[in-house]
Amino acid sequence: MNLIVVGAQWGDEGKGKVIDVLSEDADILIRYQGGHNAGHTVIADGEEFVFHLIPSGLLHPGKVGLIGNGVVIDPAALLEEMGRLEARGIDVKRAVKISDQAHVIFPYHKRLDLLEESTRAGRIGTTGRGIGPCYVDKAARSGIRIGDLCGDGFPELLRRNVAEKNRLLRALYSEPPMSYEELLAQYRGYAKRLAPHVVHGPRFLREAMAQKKRLLFEGAQGALLDIDHGTYPYVTSSSATAGGACTGAGIPPTAIDRVIGVVKAYTTRVGEGPFPTEFSSELMERIRTKGKEFGATTGRPRRCGWFDAVVARHAVDVNGCDAVAVTKLDVLDDMETIQICVGYRDGSRTLDDVPADAALLERCRPVYESLPGWRSETGEASGFDELPAAAQRYLKRLEALLGVPICLISTGSKREQAFKVGCW
Ligand code: GDP
Ligand code: IMO
Ligand code: MG
Numbered sequence: 001m002n003l004i005v006v007g008a009q010w011g012d013e014g015k016g017k018v019i020d021v022l023s024e025d026a027d028i029l030i031r032y033q034g035g036h037n038a039g040h041t042v043i044a045d046g047e048e049f050v051f052h053l054i055p056s057g058l059l060h061p062g063k064v065g066l067i068g069n070g071v072v073i074d075p076a077a078l079l080e081e082m083g084r085l086e087a088r089g090i091d092v093k094r095a096v097k098i099s100d101q102a103h104v105i106f107p108y109h110k111r112l113d114l115l116e117e118s119t120r121a122g123r124i125g126t127t128g129r130g131i132g133p134c135y136v137d138k139a140a141r142s143g144i145r146i147g148d149l150c151g152d153g154f155p156e157l158l159r160r161n162v163a164e165k166n167r168l169l170r171a172l173y174s175e176p177p178m179s180y181e182e183l184l185a186q187y188r189g190y191a192k193r194l195a196p197h198v199v200h201g202p203r204f205l206r207e208a209m210a211q212k213k214r215l216l217f218e219g220a221q222g223a224l225l226d227i228d229h230g231t232y233p234y235v236t237s238s239s240a241t242a243g244g245a246c247t248g249a250g251i252p253p254t255a256i257d258r259v260i261g262v263v264k265a266y267t268t269r270v271g272e273g274p275f276p277t278e279f280s281s282e283l284m285e286r287i288r289t290k291g292k293e294f295g296a297t298t299g300r301p302r303r304c305g306w307f308d309a310v311v312a313r314h315a316v317d318v319n320g321c322d323a324v325a326v327t328k329l330d331v332l333d334d335m336e337t338i339q340i341c342v343g344y345r346d347g348s349r350t351l352d353d354v355p356a357d358a359a360l361l362e363r364c365r366p367v368y369e370s371l372p373g374w375r376s377e378t379g380e381a382s383g384f385d386e387l388p389a390a391a392q393r394y395l396k397r398l399e400a401l402l403g404v405p406i407c408l409i410s411t412g413s414k415r416e417q418a419f420k421v422g423c424w
Helices: 015-025 075-087 107-119 131-139 154-173 180-197 201-210 243-249 281-290 309-319 358-363 389-402
Strands: 003-007 028-031 040-044 047-051 064-067 096-099 215-218 258-264 267-269 303-305 323-327 337-346 349-351 365-372 406-410 418-420
Touching: 003 015, 003 309, 015 040, 015 215, 015 258, 015 323, 015 406, 015 418, 028 201, 047 075, 064 201, 075 096, 075 180, 096 180, 096 201, 107 131, 107 154, 154 180, 201 215, 201 243, 258 309, 281 303, 309 337, 309 389, 323 389, 337 358, 337 389, 365 389, 389 406
Parallel strands: 003 215, 003 258, 028 064, 028 215, 064 096, 258 323, 323 406
Antiparallel strands: 040 047, 267 303, 337 349, 337 365, 406 418
């Protein structure tokens, strides 16, 4: 069975944890978009590991991870992550494969990301990792791919790109130029170390499927950060929804058996952009502290709010989710009352879908439904029946609002604090 797992809110839903749990039943794990803007946390055997580019299931022995063509790769970040995995006893040489078609992030991408953010009106609040500018080069057909980096034509491609970026840095931002020679030496060093991992992605997966290997595709970010289906322009620059797995890994849609969306039992978002159910300060502090809502990549405090069923329903729709995994239920353990947003109001108008216009969504006021909290701990539960009645009611209500079943519930950050529900 081939499965896609995607974020169904604004990222940080707990995809890393869910992937880690589901990886037991998979052979090949694949990242298909985004880059090291992602931070996917796994806590196994009492130790925390944050994945940025490598698929989150690789702490399980014997798994193979592919970084697909749709990912943008900062070689320094990837090598650092490989080193951390190696230190955990993983045979990285065998376990990590990289598509030759994935694009490479260079320091000029990062500089442009930061410069654009500091000069544009209406900043996005990016992670500053050079993700957007690298995808710009990809779309402009001037990007450098992993295959290029490891090939003979690299010096010439780099020379052209550095010259162009230096013109841009000078003319637009009055910034000093970057040194071609230094970049060439640095990236040649990376190429040497990455070359043994490079494969033809689509072929690698085709052969795996022919051998009946089970594939698990790991989305980064979330549907509301998707370049098309998110709250544009407050989005990332890639296709974070399930469709992205096909283009971003080179597999046909017919090869996908199931799609699972991951949602938190409430909502968070990092960076700028509309967020209808965002808490006011007292609840914000309470949930942020209890849920440890600080970015796994940048350490920024995450904005927190109530569960937004309009947002999650939109994500279920565009991803074609067969089911959802609900994480961080335990964070709501001591709430007296819990609210769920079931629609929006703009003046006298009611909306039941996420509007394309970010300014309109910014204006929208949430329409809430209130449910009683359970005021007891859920962290030890190992099945749905062990959850307090009010927690069961809350989850049942989410299922009804989303129109799909819940397949997995997580009640703590550790690997053991999760259980599957129903026949999944
Ligand atoms: P991802 O980007 O979707 O993989 O999510 P992150 O790793 O960025 O953020 C999720 C955070 O919540 C991490 O710190 C996880 O360790 C933590 N986490 C995941 N599931 C649960 C859960 O059920 N309960 C609690 N309290 N923490 C969780
Ligand atoms: P994971 O995979 C949460 C957000 C940034 C910013 C916007 C654009 O861990 O869920 P970018 O650097 O991608 O150009 O920033 O997207 N963002 C994320 N928010 N989780 C992520 O990844 C994110 N990756 C990017 O905060 O608002
Ligand atoms: Mg994250």
